[in-house]
Amino acid sequence: MPTFSKSRIVGAVEIGTTKITVLVGEVAGPSLNVIGFGEFPSRGVVKGMVVDSKAAGEATHRAIDGAEKTAGARLQQVFLAQSGAHIDGFYHEASVNVGGLEGRVSQLDIDNVYRLAKHKALPPGRCIVHFLRRPFYLDGTLSPSPEEIRGDRLSVGVWHVHGDQHRIADSVHIIRNFNLPVSELVLSGLAAGNILTTPEERQHGVLVIDLGGGTTDFAYYRQGRACLAGVVAVGGSHLTNDLALGLRITESQAEKMKLLHARATITAKDRADSVWLNGDMGIGDRRFPRMTIEQIAAARTRETLEVVRKKLGTLYTPGETLAGVVLTGGASALPGIEDAASRVFEVPARVGTPHVEVIESLRHPSCSTALGLLHQGISQQHEATTLQSQSGLGAKFKNFLDRIASV
DSSP states (O other): OOOOTTSEEEEEEEEOSSEEEEEEEEESSSSOOEEEEEEEEOOSEETTEESOHHHHHHHHHHHHHHHHHHHTSOOSEEEEEEOSTTOEEEEEEEEEEOOSGGGBOOHHHHHHHHHHHHOOOOOTTEEEEEEEEOOOEETTEEOSSOTTOBOSEEEEEEEEEEEEHHHHHHHHHHHHTTTOOEEEEEEHHHHHHHHHOOHHHHHHOEEEEEEOSSOEEEEEEETTEEEEEEEESOOHHHHHHHHHHHHTOOHHHHHHHHHHHOOSSOOOOOTTOEEESSSSOOTTOOEEEHHHHHHHHHHHHHHHHHHHHHHHGGGOOGGGOTTOEEEESGGGGSTTHHHHHHHHHSSOEEEOOOSSOOOGGGGSGGGHHHHHHHHHHHHHHHHTOOOTTTTSOOHHHHHHHHHGGGO
16 A cells, blocks of 8 residues: 655544544645544443453454555554543642742743642552643733743642553554554543634633543633643443433434434423334334433433533633533534533533534544544644643653553
């Protein structure tokens, strides 16, 4: 299979609970140039975590192979999305006395306070995935660019996103088993936020929620930066399970009911209004109240969104989230999802669309994470820079990637 001689071929891989998505991009400039797509049903993955390496590896190989065939080129490196119930985070803040000439903040002061804010011991078996730096404060006043400004005390806070070392190693091993280097690990919520929001929206405050099959990822932006991100171990498959239990039907029947009749908000008024299980009114076909289906779906949707808001804590305020909520992921296709999110977060909500030119099939919400991941990878390759503070790996985690083969 030929490769392009004057460009570099990079891939974005999302190993999700319900499907594996692979996009292939050509690095020949700063723009997003998607040249290949592959997708395969996920196996051996539960709540975003690999539990069967062989099964997950085979499914990933099928998706990568399909993407390379459509691209007509082989991948040279991979950017890998990270999610899963093992992802967690904490906040740490540091302050330093200004030591610059005439009491003005120097670059050394900025470097020192940021280093101290990142310096916080992790529990055993954990490793850093992202450092999300929040804006600087000088003498208690917001100072986005404090260098050369006079002051006494410089402060900054950092949200540490960390994960289980072995869980991360499992996903990296799957890619490395194909002799592909993993260049970057990016949290799924940040990858989606990268492609679905504009710099202006991030400046005004925006919350991105990626409603996947087994997990819900989120990233909260304020003052132009991602200030908090994480994962909730609840997704669309949990709604399917709720319907199966509530209606006493099989998982496959419940999935069909979800796709055809479930809503994130209740609109049914007549309890006599019902829908058929199969629709053929044959032997074994049954009728179920539409209101019951909507009630089950709405309750699970509301609970999931409320868990996300609780995770955000006091940092989240509607008044500082003027750009509202952006929803994505396969479960964001649920009718009424915008209204449900708007009620929980008290701001306008919408289903996101990519802010780049791509073919219509890639504009579907289920492709947002892989698309954002590829966009970031292509931008990084073109600029030849690392995204350490906002959405990339720190030096410690790059060392972890080098050691991963021994885990």
